[in-house]
Amino acid sequence: xxxxxxxxxxxxxxxxxxxxxxxxxxxxxxxxxxxxxxxxxxxxxxxxxxxxxxxxxxxxxxxxxxxxxxxxxxxxxxxxxxxxxxxxxxxxxxx
Amino acid sequence: xxxxxxxxxxxxxxxxxxxxxxxxxxxxxxxxxxxxxxxxxxxxxxxxxxxxxxxxxxxxxxxxxxxxxxxxxxxxxxxxxxxxxxxxxxxxxxxxxxxxxxxxxxxxxxxxxxxxxxxxxxxxxxxxxxxxxxxxxxxxxxxxxxxxxxxxxxxxxxxxxxxxxxxxxxxxxxxxxxxxxxxxxxxxxxxxxxxxxxxxxxxxxxxxxxxxxxxxxxxxxxxxxxxxxxxxxxxxxxxxxxxxxxxxxxxxxxxxxxxxxxxxxxxxxxxxxxxxxxxxxxxxxxxxxxxxxxxxxxxxxxxxxxxxxxxxxxxxxxxxxxxxxxxxxxxxxxxxxxxxxxxxxxxxxxxxxxxxxxxxxxxxxxxxxxxxxxxxxxxxxxxxxxxxxxxxxxxxxxxxxxxxxxxxxxxxxxxxxxxxxxxxxxxxxxxxxxxxxxxxxxxxxxxxxxxxxxxxxxxxxxxxxxxxxxxxxxxxxxxxxxxxxxxx
Numbered sequence: 001x002x003x004x005x006x007x008x009x010x011x012x013x014x015x016x017x018x019x020x021x022x023x024x025x026x027x028x029x030x031x032x033x034x035x036x037x038x039x040x041x042x043x044x045x046x047x048x049x050x051x052x053x054x055x056x057x058x059x060x061x062x063x064x065x066x067x068x069x070x071x072x073x074x075x076x077x078x079x080x081x082x083x084x085x086x087x088x089x090x091x092x093x094x095x
Numbered sequence: 096x097x098x099x100x101x102x103x104x105x106x107x108x109x110x111x112x113x114x115x116x117x118x119x120x121x122x123x124x125x126x127x128x129x130x131x132x133x134x135x136x137x138x139x140x141x142x143x144x145x146x147x148x149x150x151x152x153x154x155x156x157x158x159x160x161x162x163x164x165x166x167x168x169x170x171x172x173x174x175x176x177x178x179x180x181x182x183x184x185x186x187x188x189x190x191x192x193x194x195x196x197x198x199x200x201x202x203x204x205x206x207x208x209x210x211x212x213x214x215x216x217x218x219x220x221x222x223x224x225x226x227x228x229x230x231x232x233x234x235x236x237x238x239x240x241x242x243x244x245x246x247x248x249x250x251x252x253x254x255x256x257x258x259x260x261x262x263x264x265x266x267x268x269x270x271x272x273x274x275x276x277x278x279x280x281x282x283x284x285x286x287x288x289x290x291x292x293x294x295x296x297x298x299x300x301x302x303x304x305x306x307x308x309x310x311x312x313x314x315x316x317x318x319x320x321x322x323x324x325x326x327x328x329x330x331x332x333x334x335x336x337x338x339x340x341x342x343x344x345x346x347x348x349x350x351x352x353x354x355x356x357x358x359x360x361x362x363x364x365x366x367x368x369x370x371x372x373x374x375x376x377x378x379x380x381x382x383x384x385x386x387x388x389x390x391x392x393x394x395x396x397x398x399x400x401x402x403x404x405x406x407x408x409x410x411x412x413x414x415x416x417x418x419x420x421x422x423x424x425x426x427x428x429x430x431x432x433x434x435x436x437x438x439x440x441x442x443x444x445x446x447x448x449x450x451x452x453x454x455x456x457x458x459x460x461x462x463x464x465x466x467x468x469x470x471x472x473x474x475x476x477x478x479x480x481x482x483x484x485x486x487x488x489x490x491x492x493x494x495x496x497x498x499x500x501x502x503x504x505x506x507x508x509x510x511x512x513x514x515x516x517x518x519x520x521x522x523x524x525x526x527x528x529x530x531x532x533x534x535x536x537x538x539x540x541x542x543x544x545x546x547x548x549x550x551x552x553x554x555x556x557x558x559x560x561x562x563x564x565x566x567x568x569x570x571x572x573x574x575x576x577x578x579x580x581x582x583x
Contacts (some may be wrong), residue, residue, distance in 0.1 A: 008452070015410060015455040016417075016432070017448055018440030030449055031456070033511050038399045041469050044476070051471035052478060054301050054331070055287045055527020056551075061330055075194045081424035088419050091430050 001035035003028050097122055098257035099579050102166050102314045105260055109155060109165045116155070116165030120148035120209050123167050127211065127258045130578070133234045135253040137172050138180045139212035147209040154207055163321060164207030169259035171250050172213035173220055174200050174305075175294040179210070183296045184218040184228040184246075187416050187423045187442035197294025198326045199263060199305050206321045211259055215249025218444045219413065220270055220298045222246050223516040226507050227446045234503075235278060236575040237541055241500035244274030244516075250308045251278040256578045261309045261318055265295060267302045268401055269496075269520025272532035275308055276495035276544025279534045281561060281571055282308040283315045286551050287527035288333035291326030299408035300331070302401075302524040311571050312533065312561035316340035319554060338555040344562040349383035351560065354488030358394040359519060365497065368543060371536040372494050375545045378567050379492070387488055391480045396473050397522040398514060403457050403470035404525070409447075410454025416442060449510060478526040485550045490560055493519055495532040495544030523548050533561050534570040542573075 003011075008028045012019045019027065073086060082089040097119055100108065108114055124141055144167065151165035175181050175193035182188045196204070203210070217227040225233040225248025233248040235241040236256035243252040247264035251274035254262050264271045266284035275282030283306045290305045297303060307318035320341060325334040353376070360369065376386055418424040418438025425441050428434035443451070457466035484491060497518055506513045523530035528551060532544035545564075549557040565571050 003456075007456070011452045011456050011459070012440075013436075014459060015414075015451050016435040016439055017443070017451060018433075018436040019448070027449065027452065030510050031452060034402060034449070034453055034514075035456075037511050037514070038402055038466070040399045041396060041403070041473055042465075044393075044396065044473060046469060046472035046476070049472040049475055051468055052475035053471060055478070055525070056331075056333070058288075058331070058333075061334075063327070072194065076420075079192060079194065079421045081418060081421075090419055091428050091434055093431050 001032065001039055003031040003035060098126055098260070099574065100260065101310045102163065102260050102317055103311070105166050106162050106317070110160065116148040116151040116209060117145065119165065120144050120167050120211070123211055123259065130256055130258055133236060133239070133252055133256055133258070134215055134231050135233055135249045135256065135258050136169065136212045137182050137184070137215050137230045137249070140179050140210060143179060144209050144211050151207045151209060161206050163317060165209065167209040167211050167260060168203065169211050169214045169250060169253045169262040170200060171216055171247050171262065171264045173216060173265055173296045174263060175296070176200055176210065176213065179213065181213065181296070182230065183220070184216040184230060185443065185447070186229045189229065189423065191422055193294070195294065198291035198328060199322050200294065202322050203263070214247070214253055214262055217246035217248065218447050219296065219409070220246040220265055220267055221409070221446050221450055223269070223273055223513050224506065225249065226503065227444055229444060232503055235500050236578055237279065237500065240502055241541065242277070242503050244277035244496070244500065246270040247274050247308060251275060251280055254278070254280055254308055254310065255575060261307060261314055263305060263322070264308045265303055265305050266524065267298050267405060268524050269517040271306050271308060272520050272530060272544065272546060273496050273516060275532040277500040277542060279542030279571070279573055280308050280310065281312050281315055281531065281533045282306065283319065283531045283554070283558070284523065284529060285319065285323065285554055286529045288331055289529070289552070289554065290322050291329040291332045293326055293328040297412040299405040300412060301408060302405060312558050312565055313341070313344060316344060316558045316562070319558070335552070340555050340558050343555055343559050346559045347383065348379065348560060348563050351379070351384040351490065352488040353379055353384045353386050354389040354484050354491040355386055356389050356391040356394065356484070356491060356493060358391050359493030364494065367538045368494050368497065371538055371543050372545055375535040375564070376492065378564055382563055382567065389484045389487060389491070391484060391522070393473065393476045393480050394522060397477055397525055398518060400470045400473045400477065400525060401521045402453065402514060403466050404474060406450040406454035407457050407467050408454070410451045410458065413447070413451055418442070446510070474525050477522055481526045481528060489550070490557065491548040493546055495519060495546040499538050499541035499543055519546055527551070529554050529557060531557055531561055533564060534573070536570060537573070
């Protein structure tokens with residue numbers, strides 16, 4: 001399995017990772033060798049094997065619907081890069 | 096000289112009033128400063144530690160102390176500590192101060208332990224050498240040209256060099272056991288769900304588990320007693336009784352069935368590593384254990400499966416770092432997309448970027464079945480191998496790592512070569528099983544580790560198995576030259 005430079009650019013965009021043009025071939029190279037390693041998986045027939053998402057095969061625990069969390073907006077926003085009037089600020093999205 | 100003592104000894108010394116927690120803490124802080132070149136710590140909390148030590152001394156004087164009150168420790172810098180910087184080894188979190196404590200941190204505070212600081216690690220716990228830290232490599236105290244292992248390299252080197260008597264760490268694919276092996280320590284990754292993951296920066300949520308890195312199995316047992324147990328804040332933390340891990344350390348191993356997977360002892364295993372592991376197994380025979388050859392036929396698939404499952408989960412978990420709510424934000428973003436892309440591109444290092452990309456690709460439209468679904472199916476086969484094995488044996492043993500510590504830089508340019516460092520450790524994470532590493536005879540003057548893999552929830556028995564070995568051997572008491580001679 002070979003990952004091309006174009007693949008790297010596409011994946012980087014999907015993951016919202018800015019990668020400079022000079023870095024692209026290096027990542028393409030690394031990713032290709034990693035996917036080569038991963039290719040071994042295809043040698044085993046897994047027809048009918050139930051996928052395992054979690055080591056303990058447990059179901060999601062439910063809790064009583066009671067308020068447990070208090071408002072901590074100020075505390076949590078204190079560590080944000082930019083806030084104003086209780087809102088997180090980002091560059092203008094709609095002109 | 097107190098820094099050569101186990102936490103078992105320190106606990107007794109503090110209780111008997113031979114020294115105060117303040118004295119002990121000062122000595123460790125001094126040593127951390129003296130050996131700063133090892134780069135074990137990202138953040139040292141001098142003021143906080145001395146304050147906690149003074150509180151601990153009051154508690155000891157009033158008779159209200161527990162077994163670990165006043166004992167110092169280092170936290171891997173992946174555990175959130177309220178008011179004290181948590182970087183996770185990343186530029187992304189270089190200035191991040193968490194608004195709350197991880198449950199592991201809370202439990203340790205309640206036990207009255209003293210936090211010396213936050214230990215260096217591979218960025219977001221991704222790595223096997225600690226070379227992926229934004230804050231620089233950690234040097235292995237056994238030979239400063241060598242890596243300490245990873246991702247918990249700072250925790251490992253700190254304990255090995257006597258810059259903390261014990262440390263917390265996390266293990267997603269071997270990040271406790273491999274550095275423990277490379278630094279001559281005893282480390283335990285508990286059963287998935289035994290220790291709360293709440294407040295532990297998430298890498299791969301179905302694999303991550305916290306545990307101790309210590310000087311002995313007995314020390315591991317003491318910290319396991321402190322950090323284990325149910326936590327409603329972690330939906331995967333299991334609500335089941337916690338054993339007293341210290342209570343049965345002296346049980347006999349007569350009749351213990353030890354499984355030796357043929358796949359772990361293949362011709363590819365380095366003969367010198369094989370010899371020290373074989374010698375350790377002879378010690379177990381002398382303790383009454385029976386050695387049984389077993390098969391784990393899907394072992395060779397664990398690395399390929401892991402390098403789909405872990406990156407897939409990481410690509411999802413790390414999407415939270417968006418430059419909006421916390422963490423690094425790039426300068427002068429021209430629009431929202433630029434804000435996301437550049438904050439993440441500049442905030443994450445190369446290995447984290449690689450893994451996010453592998454995961455993103457494996458989960459992307461058209462590839463999901465071939466990669467992620469396939470990996471999950473194989474994960475079940477790997478788990479079933481272990482279930483079959485545990486019908487026959489009580490514990491599985493083999494080498495922890497194929498090699499001893501390797502030179503800094505030796506594998507840095509070849510991610511696949513680096514990934515193979517975890518060839519023996521990964522399958523326990525995929526299956527969710529508890530596993531340990533304990534020191535055996537050295538190979539080429541560097542520490543080597545024996546791995547124990549146990550059945551689900553068998554931590555107490557495993558610690559007993561490890562402790563009995565350490566009653567017959569002194570490998571765990573070996574110390575690196577240059578850190579323990581003379582005064583402080």
